Amino acid sequence: MDCIKIRQLEIFAYHGCNEDEKINGQKFYVDANLYTDVRTPGLSDDLEDTVNYAKACKFINKFMTENRFDLIEAVAEQTTRGLLKEFPKIKAIDFTINKPNAPIKLPFGNVAVSISRKWNKAYLSIGSNIGDKEGYLNQAIDSLYDDENCRVLAVSKFIETEPVEQDNFLNGCVEIETLYEPKELLATVNRIEAEANRTREIHWGPRTLDIDIVLYNNDIVNEKDLLIPHVEM
Numbered sequence: 001m002d003c004i005k006i007r008q009l010e011i012f013a014y015h016g017c018n019e020d021e022k023i024n025g026q027k028f029y030v031d032a033n034l035y036t037d038v039r040t041p042g043l044s045d046d047l048e049d050t051v052n053y054a055k056a057c058k059f060i061n062k063f064m065t066e067n068r069f070d071l072i073e074a075v076a077e078q079t080t081r082g083l084l085k086e087f088p089k090i091k092a093i094d095f096t097i098n099k100p101n102a103p104i105k106l107p108f109g110n111v112a113v114s115i116s117r118k119w120n121k122a123y124l125s126i127g128s129n130i131g132d133k134e135g136y137l138n139q140a141i142d143s144l145y146d147d148e149n150c151r152v153l154a155v156s157k158f159i160e161t162e163p164v165e166q167d168n169f170l171n172g173c174v175e176i177e178t179l180y181e182p183k184e185l186l187a188t189v190n191r192i193e194a195e196a197n198r199t200r201e202i203h204w205g206p207r208t209l210d211i212d213i214v215l216y217n218n219d220i221v222n223e224k225d226l227l228i229p230h231v232e233m
Helices: 019-024 039-044 053-066 072-086 133-146 182-195
Strands: 003-013 026-035 092-098 112-118 120-128 150-155 159-161 169-178 210-216 221-223 226-228
Touching (some): 026 053, 026 072, 053 072, 072 092, 072 112, 120 133, 133 150, 133 169, 133 182, 182 210, 210 226
Antiparallel strands (some): 003 026, 026 092, 092 112, 120 169, 120 210, 150 169, 159 169
């Protein structure tokens, strides 16, 4: 993927665990790789087709000066999430925050934290076979729309299927982009199910709302409570 690079962006801010860091502040230096489409603006020569790196730098400065964190790990995580949400054309970020004046009582050159974050593509199946089935499915979709860490890209038509010894299911699929890791996404869909009064007394039993993670990027997840791709796909 194409990339816009920002190097050694100087920011004076108040991050740190020590009291003098919170009071006196210090200089931080940010390096960032903003992964985005450069071909389109390269052909159009139109600023609207690209990520305005001046605005991105102003956003980083504003975010880091208006918020205070004890850990530079938190600075990196929260600033990166803010950038991905603020600039839709950024698909992924490599972000490094340098803290050259860290309170270390030994000679050193620099302390830094580097992270990589991106919008992840996921597909969710949604189903209901109790009560207002369509209402429960729409409730789930609305909850995904309302979650700032998710972007709903597409919603399928709903179809009716016949289970064994139960009322018919109404099913659909949702394509999303998300900042959540797989286990975080699982916790989120479980919360949405709970909000629809989902209970789990009977395995494969009737439910107001069932949400499964079918695919997550091209990842393979094999854990006790999470299998991706979904085994029933």
